[in-house]
Amino acid sequence: MPLLDRSEYYDLIRTTNWTPSYVSEDELYPEEMSGSRGIPMEKWESFDEPYKVAYGEYVATQREKDSGAYSVKAALERANFVDTADPGWISILKAHYGAISVPEYAAMTGEARMARFSKAPGNRNMAVFGMMDETRHGQIQLYFAHEHTRRSRQWDWAHKAMHANEWGALAARHFFDDMMMTRDAIAVSLMLTFAFETGFTNMQFLGLAADAAEAGDHTFANLISSVQTDEARHAQQGGPNLKILIENGRKDEAQKMIDVAFWRSWKLFSVLTGPMMDYYTPLESREQSFKEFMQEWIIGQFERQITDLGLDTPWYWDEFIRALDETHHGMHLGVWYWRPTVWWNPAAGVTPEDRDWLEEKYPGWNDTWGNLWDVIIENLVEGRPELTGPATLPMICNMSNIPIVGTPSNGWNVKDYPLVHNGRLYHFGSEPDRWVFEQDPERYQGHMNFIDRFLAGWIQPMDLMGGLQYMGLAPGEIGDDAHNYEWVSRYTPDVAGTAAG
Amino acid sequence: MTDAPEVLKPLRTWSHLATRRRRPTEYEVVSTNLHYRQDNPDSPWELDPDIHMNKWYRRYCNDSPLRHDDWDAFRDPDQLVYRTYNILQDGQETYVRSVLEQFSDREHDSGLSVEWAGILASHHTPARYLFHTLQMASAYLSQMAPASTISNCSTFEAADSLRWLTHTAYRTVELSRAFPDLGIGTEERRRWESDDAWQGFRELMEKALVAWDWAESFTAVNLVAKPAVEGAVLSGLSRAGRQEDDLVLSLLTESQLRDSERHRRWSTALVEMALENEGNRDVLNGWLAKWAPMGEAAVDAYCANLPDGGALAASAKEAMSSFHTGLGLAAG
Ligand SMILES: [Fe+2]
Ligand SMILES: [Fe+2]
Numbered sequence: 058m059p060l061l062d063r064s065e066y067y068d069l070i071r072t073t074n075w076t077p078s079y080v081s082e083d084e085l086y087p088e089e090m091s092g093s094r095g096i097p098m099e100k101w102e103s104f105d106e107p108y109k110v111a112y113g114e115y116v117a118t119q120r121e122k123d124s125g126a127y128s129v130k131a132a133l134e135r136a137n138f139v140d141t142a143d144p145g146w147i148s149i150l151k152a153h154y155g156a157i158s159v160p161e162y163a164a165m166t167g168e169a170r171m172a173r174f175s176k177a178p179g180n181r182n183m184a185v186f187g188m189m190d191e192t193r194h195g196q197i198q199l200y201f202a203h204e205h206t207r208r209s210r211q212w213d214w215a216h217k218a219m220h221a222n223e224w225g226a227l228a229a230r231h232f233f234d235d236m237m238m239t240r241d242a243i244a245v246s247l248m249l250t251f252a253f254e255t256g257f258t259n260m261q262f263l264g265l266a267a268d269a270a271e272a273g274d275h276t277f278a279n280l281i282s283s284v285q286t287d288e289a290r291h292a293q294q295g296g297p298n299l300k301i302l303i304e305n306g307r308k309d310e311a312q313k314m315i316d317v318a319f320w321r322s323w324k325l326f327s328v329l330t331g332p333m334m335d336y337y338t339p340l341e342s343r344e345q346s347f348k349e350f351m352q353e354w355i356i357g358q359f360e361r362q363i364t365d366l367g368l369d370t371p372w373y374w375d376e377f378i379r380a381l382d383e384t385h386h387g388m389h390l391g392v393w394y395w396r397p398t399v400w401w402n403p404a405a406g407v408t409p410e411d412r413d414w415l416e417e418k419y420p421g422w423n424d425t426w427g428n429l430w431d432v433i434i435e436n437l438v439e440g441r442p443e444l445t446g447p448a449t450l451p452m453i454c455n456m457s458n459i460p461i462v463g464t465p466s467n468g469w470n471v472k473d474y475p476l477v478h479n480g481r482l483y484h485f486g487s488e489p490d491r492w493v494f495e496q497d498p499e500r501y502q503g504h505m506n507f508i509d510r511f512l513a514g515w516i517q518p519m520d521l522m523g524g525l526q527y528m529g530l531a532p533g534e535i536g537d538d539a540h541n542y543e544w545v546s547r548y549t550p551d552v553a554g555t556a557a558g
Numbered sequence: 559m560t561d562a563p564e565v566l567k568p569l570r571t572w573s574h575l576a577t578r579r580r581r582p583t584e585y586e587v588v589s590t591n592l593h594y595r596q597d598n599p600d601s602p603w604e605l606d607p608d609i610h611m612n613k614w615y616r617r618y619c620n621d622s623p624l625r626h627d628d629w630d631a632f633r634d635p636d637q638l639v640y641r642t643y644n645i646l647q648d649g650q651e652t653y654v655r656s657v658l659e660q661f662s663d664r665e666h667d668s669g670l671s672v673e674w675a676g677i678l679a680s681h682h683t684p685a686r687y688l689f690h691t692l693q694m695a696s697a698y699l700s701q702m703a704p705a706s707t708i709s710n711c712s713t714f715e716a717a718d719s720l721r722w723l724t725h726t727a728y729r730t731v732e733l734s735r736a737f738p739d740l741g742i743g744t745e746e747r748r749r750w751e752s753d754d755a756w757q758g759f760r761e762l763m764e765k766a767l768v769a770w771d772w773a774e775s776f777t778a779v780n781l782v783a784k785p786a787v788e789g790a791v792l793s794g795l796s797r798a799g800r801q802e803d804d805l806v807l808s809l810l811t812e813s814q815l816r817d818s819e820r821h822r823r824w825s826t827a828l829v830e831m832a833l834e835n836e837g838n839r840d841v842l843n844g845w846l847a848k849w850a851p852m853g854e855a856a857v858d859a860y861c862a863n864l865p866d867g868g869a870l871a872a873s874a875k876e877a878m879s880s881f882h883t884g885l886g887l888a889a890g
Contacts, residue, residue, distance in 0.1 A: 060659050061731055069727035069743065073690040075751055079764040081875035089610045112717070112724040113651040120644040127641065162592045165700065165713065172697035173718060185693060185720050188700060188713050193640045203587050216572040219594040230594065230604035239603050239611035240597070339744075422845075478648050503606035533566030 156526025162195025251295025331385025387462025
């Protein structure tokens, strides 16, 4: 007799719901942790994960994946790619590892929330593999980043960022804590696995992997596409729960959770992934523009998935599509301008060739963003670098915790979306950001964003040095232009003009 | 320029590990100080400080009566990381597959007596519910422990419980085919919910699952429930099975007990670390006094109708209490 096929015993593995009697069902599954929303226990038993895996297969497959990723790294270590790569690419690696490694590990807790508190037995089992996957993602990315600590102190931020009050790290924590750390099991499955992982991690891990392969960074390309194979599996926990919610008359609640999570994910990506893809990646290695990646992965695939499940596209869909031409350009300009406040060196990405590419991908770029860069370039060419760095504080959104931006110059539409709640004035970067707050003010009302902290006197002295100190950034870690301003020479008259004549 | 701030130099490792003389191991590089929620005791999560989940973590993690100044100093004695876990367990699963395949080829199950098959139906196949409660309990500890190095041990433990549950489901199908009239594969839930043999364990686990304080949960599960389960449901039953030539059960159990030995090693290390703070001894003893009697009752109920059950129960309880004494704790 051969071994049993997985399908012969799989259903028993996930037949584990029982009726408790020594404690009540509500004690065993507190609503605030469990989130069953009044749907009875047996309804959750219909949870059917599309991607099935049993323990033995899991450890075998994962062992192989790790052996692949670690051996590619070992084989390429001598090639010293990082020492010869374009500095813009190195900035991507530093920003990515700092913003992603430790939050990936933290996602273990979101998975553990489902593994303990979901009333769907299949969800509880899949989430154990999810806990394992996220442990992997935290560990492997820390391991890959660690070998570079000897190169620059900025690499320390792969571990340090999430422990710091640096504004970008603070924004990432506010986002991840909202989506995956402080929600009930069912909300985690919708907001983290369905909205964020199905929609967005594809972008970061497959989109960026395409650029990495183009840039010759095979270690990183291999690493993040291997990570994504796990995401693709455990992201499938949200769909079945979504189905159960809809079948039991909770479509509106489900829709709201998706709408909140999707918008918040988009804002994080606009500051993290947008600049990486359209400005930091060397021009010749750009596979597609950020907007094109978004159109393919988000508008094409995610939109189809939500409508297939019977949900509507979020109410702000038109605004989202409009913002694809705008937000990340503003974020990039802001991050480059406030470059001492990040743990990587932002690449300006505005040589004449870069600008032709930007104009082609985003018609009108030169007439809007380009005009602001012209001012920066002029100051740099004329030897006034002090005018190209932070003198004032930006407005920061009380939801996304990132700067409030809009299109400048000839397309001017920069606007604050304020709200007075319980006597406190909040600022938001968009109507959807304000809407998210209004859905659940108690969740956000007592939080202080970076500017609130500054105005409340938490940051002393109240100047750039005090701010950097509060953020945990010291010389040796603080960001500066990735290419040490070499690109400015392209705009210096005697170099760019008729020097040869 | 003398008062210009010092420019930080690159380091050989993460800054938080750089002060030690020794080069950190791979385990330390990828496992230590990862719970950023421990940074701000007033608001573990970066949202309104008073939301439910902030209160939950303040109360059940930060304000636990078990106290230590530096839980992040905890180290897994096995220094297991994700990739070594999979190497280890893929090896174990290869072994399990070969056992299952060989004995199925030899038609092992049709050689078992009907009496013994009845005991497997009442005392073995329902264990998938019990193992699942262990899985849930470990998943809770993973999300609540004050240090990532503790959470990681617990995460591997959750996966191991799912492993045991998977073995049990597999055997349930095989046994149901060899003994179609014993309710195998259909009666487990009823037995778990109402057979006398399981009520002690069910009570213990339902209560342990709502012991929300992270350290009490650890005590109830890792110091009491798991030793009780391992003594009675793993070792005990497999010993009874040896009289019946149930080699599959004993070989499978053998492999599962390897996991549980590893769980004991880290649990022991955690207790040792906690006892660096003398005040913790009373806290742990207090919890043991509450939980150990439930563990013993669970063992007694489970063993009551097993052949030679009195002796099996006695040795399981003896093993549990010597585990506690070995830790320097007294269950009273
Ligand atoms: Fe992940
Ligand atoms: Fe994930």
